[in-house]
Amino acid sequence: MKRGPKEIEDSSRRISRRAMLLGTAQLGMIGILGARMASMQVEQADTFRMLAEENRINIGLIPPARGLIYDSEGVVLADNEQHYTITMTREGAGDVDEVLARLDRIIALDPEVLEKARKELKELSPFVPVTIARRISWEDVARVTVNAPALPGVVAELGRSRTYPQGLDMAHVVGYVGPVSDFDLSRIEDQDPLLQIPRFQIGKTMVENNLEHALRGSAGTKRVEVNAAGRVMRELDRVEGIPGADVQLTVDARLQNYIQARLDGESAAAVVIDVTNGDIKGIGSAPTFDPNVFVQGISVALWDELNEREIDAKLHRRPLAAKTVQGTYPPGSTFKMVTALAALEDGAIEAEDTVRCVGHTDVFDVRFHCWRRAGHGNMNLNESLKQSCDVYYYDIAQRVGIDKIAAMGRKLGLGERHDLPMSAIRSGIMPDKEWKREARGEDWRVGDTVNASIGQGYVQTSPLQLAVMTARIATGRAVKPRLVRSIDGVEQPSGAGESLGLNENNLRRVRRAMYDVSNHSRGTAYRTRIQEEQFRMAGKTGTSQVRRITQAERDAGVTRNADLPWNRRDHALFVSFAPADNPKYAVAVVVEHGGGGSTAAAPIARDVMLQALYEGTPPLSAYPSASRGQIAEQQRRLADLIRDIQPGRGTQDT
Amino acid sequence: MSYLEYQVKYVPAGFRKLLFLNWPVVFLVTAVSGFGFLMLYSVAGGSMDPWVTPQVQRFGLGVAVMIGMAMVPIWFWRNMAVVAYLLAFVLLVLVEFVGVERNGSQRWLDLGPMDLQPSELMKISLIMLLAAYYDWLPLNKVSKPVWILVPLIFIAAPAYLVLSQPDLGTTILLVSGGGAIMFLAGVHWAYFATVIAGVVGLVTAVFQSRGTGWQVLKDYQYRRIDTFLDPTQDPLGAGYHITQAKIALGSGGWTGRGFMQGTQSRLNFLPEKHTDFIFTTLAEEFGFVGAFGLLVLYALIIIFCVMSAITNKDRFASLITMGVAVTFFLFFSVNMAMVMGLAPVVGVPLPLVSYGGSAMLVLMVAFGLVQSAHVHKPR
Known part of the structure; x- marks a missing residue:
């Protein structure tokens, strides 16, 4: 179709006008887009940059290596196994x-x-x-x-992963680690992000648990770049964590190994303390268990087995319990030193004063028996301790009174919760009048004093407390037990302790009597004496009843321990220190339901003491000649259980 | 029609036509495509594969097509308008039946070596047809209702087919592009005012009725519209993409994070980073300077096209030039507004930059028309 020039002009002008209009509108829109760009990219750039960084950067934790635990000779007790x-x-x-x-x-x-x-x-x-x-x-x-x-x-x-090279020996000292559980998280107020790592290992018991803070160290961090799907693309940077501090214990792995071997088969506890500085050289409890099985989380079957023995099997041997600090027992005759010292210090008696033992004593209308029905005759301090006469203590305890006896007991560390990095440490009971009012709501009676005088009745002590008591008697100082020698190379305070302020003559008399217990032919532990002159041992036997012997039974003849069910038998105890003239170690042994202290506990204490003094297997000459044959046989038997532990690399102190 | 209709002083012929090309547009198109190659290289993690090589090949082909088309007189293309429209329309209908479905949308025809997206073809064909229609229509009939109905059908038929694919972005482009030609051709203001008022009224009614007894849509439909308009309401679905796109864009800052250093794109936080969201990568890596630079290039293309259209006395030529300019403008402005969170997410690629064969070739064809119009301008 042909158009005239005018029409063409007309059309062109109209299109041009509208094109200009549309073009302008477009430029306006472009302007808006540009302004939006400027607002986002210039004004809000920092906000968006931060969001982009949050998108791409994840922060991961680097778990630190857990501190190692060494024995006193640098032997590794807890290791990190790759x-x-x-x-x-x-x-x-x-x-x-x-x-x-x-x-x-x-x-x-x-x-x-x-x-x-x-x-x-x-x-x-x-x-x-x-x-x-x-x-x-x-x-x-x-x-x-x-x-x-x-x-x-x-x-x-x-x-x-954590491993315990000493296996069963150190389970009751070092404890074990395990994966952190929801229960742990609910119980501890710890903001450490490490605990959020699934299956992160934390200390569950004993040293591992109590020194968790030092052993754990602190987490390192690494920043990684991740993509939208969460895949790690690369590591941006990392800050290494601080490895946990190494810990050195006072325990000697070789002695501990011997103790566990010697206690094998019993339900017993033994504690060895260096009386000069309070160092615990050995602290064994039997039966024991393998801490390594707990590290990865224990199987249900094994857990049941360990617990079943505890609850069901009527044996009550409790392999999981560290009886050294978690078990408390009536100290029996091992308590008599406390009563004697209390009476001597009080001046209620002189050492040579005698009490006539006729096999029993009557307090009001209650008759208290001596273990020897026939009686001991006239007893002074030395004889009464040597032969463990009960009536002598019934008598002097009534003269001095329970409160002073209890004060002496506490002075010697009974009833006190010794602060060690172990779990569920029990303080036992050192009863006095006030205690009974508060705990039982009853008045103290003279009969209670009589019972307490020979470590029966309400008195409850742990093997550790007995060892501390013995160390304090041996030194006259307030020896404090020490389990940790150094943390991260820093020496921990010594437990040598200040003087107890006891009369040295009184102490000497008691020590002399304890010496006679082991070395006088009439002493209750004479058969388990140390023959070696320089290592002579002083001690005290104890046999504590766990049942009441009725008058009817007494009349019929007291049932012999061997005829009783295991858990009704007496506990056997023995405390000792050696060398008698210059004490180095104090040893306390408790054999649960072991029968007599002199037969069940004293041999163990003597063997452990010799092992500690000789720093290894003692020669047979250290034993009385009568028992050498039997000892030789025992040494052969134990040889299988004793491992060759070489002093290690990890001695810390400088 | 030909030069015979005009009083012309000079007629370029043969290879001399090359001298009369709209060279600024050629350079600008090349520059924008170059930006695209860079970005495709970057989002591929510094590799020519899988996107840069084919894109460059298509661009080369596109340039050849553009210049080839420029050599052909513009009236030939006008005469081809009906054919092109019918061809595109038939292909669109075919897509409906034998199209290839991707991502829940049936847009492609499988042509063996390449996939063809007929809706892309329709964009340019519709503009051609409308421009030819208004070239043919006497000026005094332009605003007559009957003669308005015809182009409305031309627009509505393909728009309906494309919407049913579904492809909202292309539909918007078709309707807006067609409307723009009608506006340019001189259709009376009142029609546009009425349509705009009508749409605004309808939308208002739909939203105002919400929660009342006579509400137009169902509740879930309203919620869908809400999410569509404001994707941040759905932070893990549609909102995630737009949020990540905005983070990428904003974190670019003034000068960007550096070529191939954009964390949002490299670490896959961005969706569709080689197609619809490629602008966010560009903005992240080249910052405001780069993003605004691209915008300026686009603006210059529009300006040169508008100038060419205004100075062209041939009705078809100036209409087609403006039509291409408006379509091009709609392309990039909708895309940018979308990734900057100014508009809802509809699938519109960034012209000449996004990876895609059909879009690239169709745009080059469109610029071929613009060039032909420019070369054969009555002088």
């Missing part, structure tokens, strides 16, 4: 089932773990490593590595 874990990613493997089948042919896999791994591989993101096998041997690692080309996505990773 072990290999096999992991696999779905993405790397491609055909998961095929690769798993190949891996199974190379190293035998646990079907249970494998089943779980299969499930996780299906469910988790393809790049998340799933654990296929834990704690595999070095040979298996080598096999996997050699076959790496056939095992895409399979990686052997190095992990760290």
Whole structure:
């Protein structure tokens, strides 16, 4: 169609006008877009930059290496074992089932773990490593590595885990670690982010638990860049954590090993204290358990087994309990030194004063018996302790009164919760009038004093307390037990203690009597004496009743321990120090339901003492000739249980 | 029609036509495409594969097509308008039946070596048809209702097909582009005012009625509209993408994080980073300077097209030039507004920058028309 020039002009002008209008509108819109860009990229740039950084950066924790625990000679008691874990990613493997089948042919896999791994591989993101096998041997690692080309996505990773090279010996001292549980988290107020790491190992009991803070160290951090799917792309930077502090204990692993071996088969506890500085050289409890099984989390079956023995089997041997501090027992005759010292210090008696023992004494209308029905005749301090006459103490206790006896007991560390980094330490009971009013709501009666005078009745002591008491008697100083020698190389305060302010003559008399217990032919522990002149031992036997002997039974003849069920038998106790003239060690032994102190506890204490004094197996010449044959036989038997422990690398102090 | 209709002083012929190309537009188009190559290289993690190589090849082909088309007189293209429209329309109908479905949308035809997106073809065909229609229509009939109905059908038919694919972005582009040609051709203001008022009224009614007894839509439909308009209400779905896009854009700052250093794109926080959201990568890596620079390039293309259209006395030529300019403008402004959180997320690529064969070729064809109009301008 032909248009005239005018029409063309007209059309062109109209289009131009509207085109200008539209063009202007477009430029206006472009302006808005530009302004929006400026607002976002210039004004709010910092906000968006921060959001972008939050998007891409994740902060991960680097768990620090847990501090090691050493014995006094530098032997490792708690170590960090490096072990290999096999992991696999779905993405790397491609055909998961095929690769798993190949891996199974190379190293035998646990079907249970494998089943779980299969499930996780299906469910988790393809790049998340799933654990296929834990704690595999070095040979298996080598096999996997050699076959790496056939095992895409399979990686052997190095992990760290706690191990206890001394096994059962140190379970009751060092304790164990375990994966942090919800219960732990609810119980402890600890903001340490490390605890949020799944299966992070924390100390559960004993030193591991009590020195957790020092041993754990602090977490390092690493910042990693992640993509939108959460895959780690690269590490941006890392700040290494601070490894946990190493801890050195006062315990000697070799002595401890001997103690556990010697106590094997009994339900017993033994404590060895260096009286010069309070160092606990050995602190054994039997039966014991292997702490290594707790580290990865204990199996239900084993837990039941350990607990069943405790609850059900009527044996009450409680392998999980550290009887040295968690068990309390009536001290029996080992308490008599307390009564004697209280009376001597009070001036209620002189050492040579005598009391006539006729086998019993009557307090009002209650008759209290001496262990020797026939009586001991005239008893002074030395004879009464040597022969462990009860009536003498019934008598002097009534003269001096319970409050002064209790004060003396406390002075010697009874009833006191000695502060050691161990768990569930019990303070026992050192009863007096006030205690009974508060605890029982009853008035103290003279009969209670009579019972307490020979360590029966309400008196409850732990083996540790008995050892401390003996150390204090041996030195006259307030020896404080010390379990930790140094933390991170820093020496802990010595437990040598200040003088107790007791009359040295009184102490000497009691020590002399204790010497006679072991070395006088009429002493109750004469048969278990130390023959070696320079290591002569002073001690005191104790046999504490756990049942009431009725008058009817007495009339019929007291049942012999061997005829009673195990848990009704008497506890056997023995406390001792040696060398008698220059004390080095104090030893306390309690054998639960062991019968007589002189027969069940004293031999153990003597053997342990010799082991400590000789720093190894003592020669037979240290024993009385009558028992050498039997001792030789015992040494042969124990040789199987005693390991060769070499002094280690980890001595800390400088 | 030909030069015979005009009093012309000079007629370029043969290769001399090359001298009369709208060279600024050629350079600008090349510059923008170059930006695109850089960004595709970056989002591929510093690799020519899988996007840069084909994109460059298509651009080369596109440039050849553009210049080839420029050599052909503009009236030839006008005569081809009906054919092109019908072809595009038939292909659109075909897509409905034998189209390839991707991401829940049936837009593509499988042509063996490449996939064709007929809706892209329709964008340019519709503009051609409308420009030819108004070139043919006597000026005094332009605002007559009957003659308005015809172009409305031309627009509505393909728009309906595209919307049913569904492809809201292209639909908006078709309707707006068509409307722009009608506006330019001189359709009376009152029609546009009425349509705008009507749409505003309808939208207002729909929203005002919400919660009343006579509400137009169901509750869930309102909620969908809410999410569509404000994706941040759905932070893990649609909102996640737009939030990440805004973070990428904003974190670019003045000068950006550096070429291939954009964390948002490199670490896959951005969706569709080689297609619809490629601008966010550019803004993140080159900052305000780069993003605004691209905007300026786009603006210059529009300006040169508008100038070419204004100075062209041929009705079809200036209408087609403006039509291409408006479509091009709608392309990039909707895309940018979308990734900057100013507009809802509709699938519109960034012209010449986003990866995509159909879009690239169609745009080059469109610029071929613009060039042809420019070269054969009555002088």
